[in-house]
Each structure stands twice: as C-alpha cells, then as structure tokens.
Amino acid sequence: MTKVYGTGTYDFRRHRVAEYPLAEPKAGERSQKGGGGGSLQSTVTVSEIQRDRLTKIAESNWLKTDEKKKDFDPELVVKIYETELLVKEGQGNKPVPLQRVMILEVSQYLENYLWPHFDPLSATFEHVMSIIIMVNEKFRENVAAWVCFHDRKDVFKEFLERVVRLKEGRELNIAEKTNYLVFNLKV
Template structure:
C-alpha cells in the first residue's frame, strides 16, 4: 500500500496474483513499456486481433449450430502451453512471467469448456493438457466466475482429472512457476469444499490416512495426545487391510498418493526455502576472476512467491473445520 502525502489516506494496491507474479508500480496511470507489466485488462479489439482468437475460431469456438473446422489436436494443446503459458527462465531470477493477457484471451474464447475439458481423457491426456486446465481453472477463480460448473456433467471424468493432478509431479521436475500454479490450484480446490465433486477427492488428502507418513515417534505422540483417535485409527487400518485382501494386493499405505501428498508438498517447500529463495551472485574484477569478497545473495522473487502461496495453503488447511481436525 502507498501513503498519499499529506492526507493520511492509504491507497491499497490489489495483491499480486500467484499465477502471474508481476510487479505493480506506484506511479499512477503507468503505461506498459519495456520491462513493465502488462495491464490486467484487455479490450475487445485486442481480443479480436489476437492470434489466439484466430486459433480458437478454427478449433473450438462454436458459431451458431456450426462446429469448429478442425478436429481436436493434442499437439496444438502442447504448442499453446509451451509458447503462451510457460514461464521462460530469464537468468536465475526467472523474471519473465506468464503474460496475464494470454490467459485472459484463452478464457474469453472458452478454451477450457470447449477444447480442453471435452477432449480430456485421464489415461491419455498429456502433461501440458493437465497443466493448461489447471491454469484455466485458476484464471476463473481470479476473475471470480464459476470454475467447476463445466465439470459437473462428467463427474467420473473429473475424478480422473483430479487424480492426474495429484500424480502430476511423479517423474517430472516442475519449474518454480509451475509449482506455484499447482499450489494455487490446490488452494482453490480446498476453498471449494462446498462443491461435492471437489470435496469427495480433496478431503482424502487431509484425512487421518496422512498420518501414515509421520515418523514413528511423532505418530505415537499424536495418538497419546488424542486417545479418542486410537479406535478410529484401528478401524481404518482394518478396513484398509480388508480392502487389500479382497483385491489380492499387498497393503502398502506409503505408496498411496493420499498418504504422501501433504508430506511431499512440505518437503518441496523446505527444499525451495533452503536452496531457491536466495542464490549467490558474484562480481568480476578487472582480471575477469571471481572476487570472493564481492559475493552477495540475491533474492529469487519467483521462489518467494511460491513460499507465500504455500503458507496460504497451510493457513487454509488449518482454518477450515473439515481439514484442521
């Protein structure tokens, strides 16, 4: 916030949106230029002239009863994600961000409702397809419009989508911007517990099963502090064992996504906090040799933003009755 000189009145700036870690200037009516952020609005003429609008008209925008000219192309989804929705590192600071206007154009063209969701298959959808859906859901929340309504017609498929989201990081190293977008999606999901199709999946991530991932000492301490949970824990273990026996599989709770979800997120946060928030910078002397005395630390803004969103995620878990228990 910025204090208006002599008046004692404060001008509150809107908090930056996590998906698009842009900087806001204190100068009023600042016009975007080199190195400045794009405005968070877009005109109709800009939308009509945009190349994404032409792509949308050919592939997913419906006019009257006529269908788009081209069939679904998974490669187009990958291309749009890589060229329009991916944060490209700009040195170690990663200052180049996902342009907000590109996401806005895709949202206006109903990219999620008309292209990504109707053609989503949990078994075959690409990583870029899932991440694009995550970004478009986040954008709906940013614009404060109904985010989950388009999913209600296929609840089973939506459950498959959420399961793909939970397993999205397996075998893949996400960029810090993608990790932040992922966190924002989980924040939005846990803030949507009133929606049945969201609630039945995300609540399992903060259930008693997550205690399987506790160390033995911490687990024993928690049961001693909460004796009423001992019977509930035993019932849960028996049910898990019976289900595994019926399916003819070996019971291994630690292999479950639900058990490891929170633990993995916490470990990821600690890794970013310890090794990504600050990085070393060196100045070079006249002989082009590193001068140890001139080494200093530089803040990685993208990593700081990730840490902020992780704290917001934890606060949400601890402030809602279904998850804080």
C-alpha cells in the same frame, strides 16, 4: 470485512492468491508477449482480443459457431502451452503471462476444448497443466470455476488423480509450482 462471532474475530477479505504480477512497461513502450499480441497492461480491450492470434486459433478450433470445427488436436494444446503459458528457463520468477491466459479464458478454452477432450489415460502434462491454469484464472476473475466439470463428473475424479501424479518424474518451474499449489488450495 471483519465480523465478530462469540469470542473470535474473523477476516472475510478476498485473498488474491492467484494474482499474476505484471512488469511495468517503460515510458512509451508496448511489449508483445508470446508472439500473439497484447501489451503488458492488466486489461485487454475487445479490439486486442479480436485481432489476437489466439482468438483466430479459438475460432477455427473450439469457439461454437455454425461452422464445423476441426477435430481435437492434442499437439495444439502442447503448442499453446509452450508458446503462451509456459515460463521459459532464464525468465526467473516471471509468472504465466496474464493477458494470454485472459484471452484463452474469454475464448472458453477450458469449457470448449480442454475439458471436453480430456482423456485421463492419454492427456499430456501440458493438457493437465493448462486445465489447472485456466481454473486458477476463473478463480482470479471470481467466476464459477467448476461448472464445466459437471458435464463429465465421472472423469473428474480421474482428472484429480492425474493432478496428484503430475509432478512424478518431472521438475516443475516456479510458475508451474505456483499454479499447482493455487489449484490444490481450491480443490
């Protein structure tokens, strides 16, 4: 949509900076990503979500039900990052796997696990990067990204300071750099 105001023309189209390109599967091929299930399609069905191993992890760790949840495990955040969100060496310019991020978003990974247990002094690189990826996914899906941060406004400033220092002493891969940049454009 283009509008003209005074002497200038402004373009108000929604820019898709946080899109994750998907590789097209070969005819008749369904590839499994990250050991958890799901095809390379750009959508996820309810049955795929229900039977995915990330959903099982979410149910026992952070989904809100009547059952008692396990205590926060920082190693689980590292494991999820390394197995589901990290683009490994030798995968070139591949992006973070979209379906894995979508399943984590549906399970409210950010709202129920990452942010409530974020500690600016002890949070790992993987914890901070996971929050960045989940916020970027909210923007990609065009949903309110900052709502969960309102509960802990006092910690948000310290989180942003951790984001700024995230690259200190560490080399980010292309996917991490992209997510870092996209996040910084949103803040």
